[in-house]
Amino acid sequence: MQRLANRIPTHPLLGIRQLNEQTSATWKSLININLPQHSFLQDHTIQDAVLFPAVTYLELATAACHQLLSSKENDQQQLTLIFEDVNFIKALILNEHKLVEVCIQIIMPMREWYIILCNQDNLNKYSLNKFTLHAQGEIEIDS
Secondary structure, eight states: OOOHHHHSOOOTTTOEEEOOOTTEEEEEEEEOTTSTTTGGGGGOEETTEEEOOHHHHHHHHHHHHHHHHHHHSOTTOOOEEEEEEEEEOSOOEEOTTSOEEEEEEEETTTTEEEEEEEOGGGTTOOOGGGEEEEEEEEEEEEO
């Protein structure tokens, strides 16, 4: 018997997969740009604001899909992910004095993805009204 959690490498931004319903897979991560693994994000500054780079949203969706597929498919198989209808809805501003909780959700069967954020004031309160949608799109898997 092999424990799956040990087999999947940790992604520095994706965070931990949450246990939830079967129709979606969700990961949560706390981003702290003062930590060495997140410090590269400080380089993406526009008008004195540190922004979560747009390509990083795509990287999160890619990493989430690879984790899902590596648990279901042969790890040796190369799959191509095709992003469609990607929308960057709202810029995610990072602050060196606040933690930012970022969530990514993949809607099964891996067609849609969403990246949402809960601001630090609401980290311990769960309500859909407390979340902000930052990016979304569709994924097609081409093997």
